[in-house]
Amino acid sequence: MKHLLKTSCLILSLLALSLNTQVLAQDLTHPRDMEIPKSKFKRPDPAKYQVSLKNGLVAYVAKEDQVPLVSFSAFIKAGKIDGLKEGAAEALTEAFLAGPKNISSTAFKAALKRMTAKYSVKLHNKWIEINLNVPTEDLEEAFKLFSATVISPNITEANIKAAARKATKDIKVDKNGVIIDGSSSVAVSKFHDIILKGNILGKKLLSSDFEDLSTKDVESFHTTYVVAGNMTIAVSGDINEKGIRKKLKAQFSSLINKTSPNRRNVPKVKRQKKQYHYFPADKLQTWVVIGHPLAPVAFKDETAFEVMNYILAGGHFWTRMFIETRDKYGLTNDASGYIEDQWDGSGSYSFHSSSRHDVTKQLYDNIMSVIYEIQKESVSDEELMIAHNALADGVYEMKFKDGNTTARSFAIEKLRYGNHKHSKSYPVRVRSVTKKDVLRVANEYMHPDAFQVIIVGEYINLQ
Amino acid sequence: MRHFIIKSLMTLTFIVTNVIAQDYEYNLPIKEHIFENGLKLLVVERPGDNRVAAKIWTDMGALNEISGEYGAAHFLEHLMFKGTLTLGAKDWKTEKPLINEINATEKAMIAELNRARNDIRERGVFHDYQHEKTTPEITRLQKHIDDLERKVEELTIEGTTMKWYQGFGGTRLTASTEQEYMHFDIDLPANRVDIFLRIEADRMTNTIFRKFDAERMILVEQRISSLNRLNTRYLEAMEGLVGRTSNVYIPEGYMTDFKNYTRQYERYLYDTYFIPNNTTLIFVGGVTMDEMIPKVEKYFGGLERKPEPTRYYGQEPLPSGEKRLIYRDNKLSPRVELRYQIPGVGHPDKPHFDVIKEVMRNRLQKNLNDKEIGGSVNVSTMVVHTNNYGLPSSIHFAAIYEDTEKLDASEKTMLAEIKLLSEKNILDEELKFAQKTLRTQWYRAASDPNRLNFHIGHFEVMDSWKTLKPYLEARDKTTVEDVRRLVKQYFIPDNRTIGKVIPRGEGQ
Numbered sequence: 001m002k003h004l005l006k007t008s009c010l011i012l013s014l015l016a017l018s019l020n021t022q023v024l025a026q027d028l029t030h031p032r033d034m035e036i037p038k039s040k041f042k043r044p045d046p047a048k049y050q051v052s053l054k055n056g057l058v059a060y061v062a063k064e065d066q067v068p069l070v071s072f073s074a075f076i077k078a079g080k081i082d083g084l085k086e087g088a089a090e091a092l093t094e095a096f097l098a099g100p101k102n103i104s105s106t107a108f109k110a111a112l113k114r115m116t117a118k119y120s121v122k123l124h125n126k127w128i129e130i131n132l133n134v135p136t137e138d139l140e141e142a143f144k145l146f147s148a149t150v151i152s153p154n155i156t157e158a159n160i161k162a163a164a165r166k167a168t169k170d171i172k173v174d175k176n177g178v179i180i181d182g183s184s185s186v187a188v189s190k191f192h193d194i195i196l197k198g199n200i201l202g203k204k205l206l207s208s209d210f211e212d213l214s215t216k217d218v219e220s221f222h223t224t225y226v227v228a229g230n231m232t233i234a235v236s237g238d239i240n241e242k243g244i245r246k247k248l249k250a251q252f253s254s255l256i257n258k259t260s261p262n263r264r265n266v267p268k269v270k271r272q273k274k275q276y277h278y279f280p281a282d283k284l285q286t287w288v289v290i291g292h293p294l295a296p297v298a299f300k301d302e303t304a305f306e307v308m309n310y311i312l313a314g315g316h317f318w319t320r321m322f323i324e325t326r327d328k329y330g331l332t333n334d335a336s337g338y339i340e341d342q343w344d345g346s347g348s349y350s351f352h353s354s355s356r357h358d359v360t361k362q363l364y365d366n367i368m369s370v371i372y373e374i375q376k377e378s379v380s381d382e383e384l385m386i387a388h389n390a391l392a393d394g395v396y397e398m399k400f401k402d403g404n405t406t407a408r409s410f411a412i413e414k415l416r417y418g419n420h421k422h423s424k425s426y427p428v429r430v431r432s433v434t435k436k437d438v439l440r441v442a443n444e445y446m447h448p449d450a451f452q453v454i455i456v457g458e459y460i461n462l463q
Numbered sequence: 464m465r466h467f468i469i470k471s472l473m474t475l476t477f478i479v480t481n482v483i484a485q486d487y488e489y490n491l492p493i494k495e496h497i498f499e500n501g502l503k504l505l506v507v508e509r510p511g512d513n514r515v516a517a518k519i520w521t522d523m524g525a526l527n528e529i530s531g532e533y534g535a536a537h538f539l540e541h542l543m544f545k546g547t548l549t550l551g552a553k554d555w556k557t558e559k560p561l562i563n564e565i566n567a568t569e570k571a572m573i574a575e576l577n578r579a580r581n582d583i584r585e586r587g588v589f590h591d592y593q594h595e596k597t598t599p600e601i602t603r604l605q606k607h608i609d610d611l612e613r614k615v616e617e618l619t620i621e622g623t624t625m626k627w628y629q630g631f632g633g634t635r636l637t638a639s640t641e642q643e644y645m646h647f648d649i650d651l652p653a654n655r656v657d658i659f660l661r662i663e664a665d666r667m668t669n670t671i672f673r674k675f676d677a678e679r680m681i682l683v684e685q686r687i688s689s690l691n692r693l694n695t696r697y698l699e700a701m702e703g704l705v706g707r708t709s710n711v712y713i714p715e716g717y718m719t720d721f722k723n724y725t726r727q728y729e730r731y732l733y734d735t736y737f738i739p740n741n742t743t744l745i746f747v748g749g750v751t752m753d754e755m756i757p758k759v760e761k762y763f764g765g766l767e768r769k770p771e772p773t774r775y776y777g778q779e780p781l782p783s784g785e786k787r788l789i790y791r792d793n794k795l796s797p798r799v800e801l802r803y804q805i806p807g808v809g810h811p812d813k814p815h816f817d818v819i820k821e822v823m824r825n826r827l828q829k830n831l832n833d834k835e836i837g838g839s840v841n842v843s844t845m846v847v848h849t850n851n852y853g854l855p856s857s858i859h860f861a862a863i864y865e866d867t868e869k870l871d872a873s874e875k876t877m878l879a880e881i882k883l884l885s886e887k888n889i890l891d892e893e894l895k896f897a898q899k900t901l902r903t904q905w906y907r908a909a910s911d912p913n914r915l916n917f918h919i920g921h922f923e924v925m926d927s928w929k930t931l932k933p934y935l936e937a938r939d940k941t942t943v944e945d946v947r948r949l950v951k952q953y954f955i956p957d958n959r960t961i962g963k964v965i966p967r968g969e970g971q
Contacts, residue, residue, distance in 0.1 A: 028549045036658055135903050284687040285684070316625070316636065317629075356687060
C-alpha cells in the first residue's frame with residue numbers, strides 16, 4: 001500500500017511537472033483561414049433617437065453615460081457659398097462664436113471657460129456646425145447658452161471685422177516670393193485656389209466684401225437659413241433623455257417654422273488641362289498635391305468610388321499607393337487620396353504626399369503609375385474583399401460606435417439627405433460593388449489628363 | 464449596544480455612499496489577470512459596446528537606447544510592420560537563407576566599421592571631416608546586402624499585417640514608440656478580437672526585418688518633417704539644456720543616428736524586450752475578462768517567460784545651477800521660457816504639478832495682460848512628445864511675442880508670478896477651477912475607449928495601472944499648502960533653465 005502510494009505520488013509529480021513545462025505551440029493559422037465570426041453590428045434605429053418638434057426641427061438624443069459629459073451640436077444647411085452678400089456666412093460664424101444676444105461676448109467666453117467647455121463653430125462650403133461639450137453639472141446653463149446662441153446670436157460689427165481678418169489672411173511669402181512656412185496645408189490650399197478659380201466654391205473674399213457688409217445683412221442670412229426645417233440638432237452624453245426631449249421642445253420651439261430656402265446655384269467645376277504649378281518654399285521637404293475637381297458622383301456609383309479609393313489610396317496603411325511609395329521604397333511617410341465632398345455638387349479628388357527633395361520625382365512617378373494601373377486592370381478578389389469589409393465593418397461601424405457618434409451621424413445624415421435610407425443601405429451597397437464597378441468608376445471619375453499638380457518646396461521638373 | 468450597532472451601520476453607509484460617489488467620478492473598473500509566463504492582461508468591460516480598443520504594450524523605448532543609436536526603438540516599431548515568417552512571406556524556405564546571409568554580411572560590415580573606425584569617424588563639429596568616407600570593404604559588403612535585399616523583396620508581400628486588420632473591420636491602426644513604451648493599436652468589432660491576438664503574438668515573436676534600408680529612410684522623412692516645424696530645433700536645444708543624462712530629453716534620433724542602425728542592434732532590442740513578462744495586453748470595450756483569458760492563453764500561452772530585461776537606471780544629477788539658452792532665429796517668434804525639473808509619475812508630488820500647471824496657465828496670461836506685457840502664454844509639461852514620465856521631466860512657462868521689446872519685462876513678471884505662488888495664497892476658486900479643468904480633460908479622454916486604453920497602458924509602463932486612479936484623485940485633493948510647498952521646493956534658481964528666442968543679429 002505504502003509502495004503504491006509512493007508510486008502514485010511519483011506519477012502525479014511527473015504529470016504535474018510535464019503540465020508545468022508543457023509549452024503550447026503558437027497558433028499561426030493564417031488570418032485567411034481563421035474562423036472569424038461576422039460582426040454583430042446592426043445600425044441603431046434612428047426613430048429611437050429622433051425628436052420632431054412642431055415647427056419642423058428634427059433632433060437626435062442619445063444617452064452615453066460612461067463619463068459625466070454632455071455634447072450639443074447644431075448642423076445648419078448654409079455655408080460659404082450661400083447668401084446674397086459675400087462674407088455673411090463668415091460673419092455669422094464669428095457671431096456664433098461670440099454667443100447669444102442677451103449677454104456680452106466677454107461674459108459668454110467667461111461662461112464657457114467656467115464650465116471648462118469645448119466650443120467650436122465650423123464653416124464648410126455648404127453647411128455650418130456648432131459643437132459644445134461640457135461637464136454634466138453644467139448641462140442646464142450650457143443648454144440655455146447653446147440654444148440662445150443658435151436662435152439669437154450676437155451679431156455685431158466686431159463679428160464682421162473678425163471675419164474679415166480671418167478670411168483675407170494670405171500665405172506669407174518673403175521678398176523673393178518664397179513661402180515662409182511651407183506645409184501640406186499650404187499645398188492643399190494652393191490646389192483649391194487653382195481648381196476652383198472662377199467658381200463660387202473657390203471664392204476669395206476681399207476686404208471690400210466686408211466693407212460692404214452690414215449687421216443687417218448678417219441678420220438676414222441668419223433669419224433665412226437658421227430655420228427649423230433647415231437644420232438638425234444632436235444632444236448626447238450623460239443625460240436624462242426624457243428631460244432633454246422636453247428641453248428641446250421648450251428651447252427650440254421659437255425657431256421659425258420654415259423649410260430649406262433655395263440655395264445658390266453652384267456651377268459645375270470645370271476640369272482643366274493637366275498643368276504643373278510650382279511654389280517655392282524654403283523647407284527640407286517638398287509637398288505634392290495631385291488632383292482635379294470631382295464631378296458629382298452618382299448615387300449608384302458612390303460606394304464603388306469609395307471602394308476604388310480605398311484600394312488605391314484610402315488614407316490607411318494598406319493601399320496600392322502607400323505600398324508603392326512608402327513600404328517598398330521609403331520615399332515618403334505618407335501618400336493618400338482624399339475625396340472632398342461638397343454636398344450635392346462638385347467636389348475634388350486629390351492625392352497628397354511629401355518627400356525629401358531628391359526623391360520627389362520618383363515619388364510622383366510611383367503615384368502616377370498606381371493611378372494608371374487601377375484604370376487599366378481590375379483589382380484582385382482579395383483587394384475587393386478587404387475593401388468591402390474595411391468599409392462596411394470598420395469605417396461604417398465607427399460612425400455609430402457610441403451614443404455621441406450615433407446622434408451626430410444621424411443629425412448630419414438627416415440634414416444632408418432628408419432621411420436615413422443612405423446609412424441603412426450602405427453596407428449592402430458597399431458589399432455589392434464588383435471589380436467591374438471599380439474599373440468603371442476609376443475611369444469615369446478620375447482623369448489624369450486633367451490633374452493639376454501642385455509642388456510646394458524645391459523646384460523639380462515632374463514632366 | 465444595539466444603538467451603537469445602528470450608529471456604526473449608519474456611519475458605514477455614509478462612508479460607502481461617499482466612496483461610491485468618488486468611484487463614479489473616476490470610474491475605472493480595470494480587471495487584471497497575469498498568465499504563468501508573466502504576460503499581463505487588463506480588461507475594462509463595457510457591456511453593450513460592439514467594438515473593442517485593443518493595444519499591446521511593451522515596456523521599452525528610447526530610454527533603452529545607447530548614444531549613437533537614438534531612435535532605434537522607434538525604428539524597431541517600423542520594422543515590426545514588415546511581416547513575420549507567416550505574414551508577408553511568399554516562400555519562407557527560400558527567403559530564410561537570404562535573411563541569414565544578410566545578417567552575416569552585416570556582421571562582417573560591423574566588424575569592418577569597428578576596425579576602420581579611426582579612418583571613417585566624423586571629426587568635425589559641422590560634420591565636415593572624415594579621413595575616409597568609407598572603405599572598399601564596407602562598399603563591397605553594402606552592395607552585397609543591397610543585392611540580397613532585392614532578392615528578398617521578390618519574395619515579400621508588403622503591408623500584409625495591416626491588410627488583415629483592415630479586412631476584418633479594424634480601424635485606428637497605428638503604433639507609437641516614445642521613451643518608455645511601444646504599443647500597437649487597433650479598434651475592432653469585439654467578436655473579432657482573435658485576429659488581434661493572432662497577429663500580435665506573431666509580431667512579438669516572429670518578426671522578420673525586411674526592407675531595412677528603405678524603412679530607414681522613412682525615419683529620415685519623419686525627422687525632416689519634424690525639423691520643418693519652426694520651433695523644433697529650439698525645443699530640442701531647451702530640452703537638451705534642462706536634462707543632463709536622461710534620454711527623456713533627447714529626440715527620437717538625430718540625422719546622424721539613422722545611418723548607424725543595424726539589424727544586430729535592433730534584434731538585440733527585439734529579443735530582449737519583446738517577451739511575455741514585459742508585455743501588457745489591454746482591452747477596453749465589448750469584451751469580458753472571462754472570455755479573454757482563454758483566448759489570450761491560446762495565442763500567447765505558448766510563449767516562454769524570459770529573463771527580466773535590462774532596465775534604465777539613469778538618474779539626473781542634483782540641480783546645481785541656473786542655465787540660460789539664447790536661441791537666434793529670424794522665423795521663429797520671439798519668446799521667453801522658464802523650465803523647472805519636476806518629479807515623475809509615481810512620486811507623490813507629481814499630481815499636484817498638473818494642478819499648478821492649470822493655475823499658472825490662467826494666472827500668467829491674466830497678469831501679463833494686466834501689466835500690458837501681453838504675449839501668448841503656454842504652460843506645459845510636454846518633453847519631446849510626452850506629458851508624463853515615470854522619471855523626472857520638466858514644466859514650462861512660456862510667453863510668445865511678435866517682437867523682442869517685451870521679453871525682459873515678461874521674464875521678470877513670470878519669475879515674480881511664480882514667486883508669488885509661494886508667498887501669497889492662491890485663491891480657493893483658482894484651485895477649484897484648475898481641478899475642474901483637469902477632471903473635464905480626463906472625462907474627455909476616458910469617454911473614448913482608445914484614449915482610455917492609452918492612459919491605462921501609459922501608467923502601467925510609468926508606474927502601475929493601479930496608481931492611475933489615485934493619481935487622478937490626488938489632483939482633486941491638492942491644497943494651497945501643497946502648491947506653496949512645491950513652488951518653494953522646486954521652482955528655485957538652481958533648478959531653472961531660461962530660454963529666449965531672439966532674431967539673428969541681436970545680442971551678438
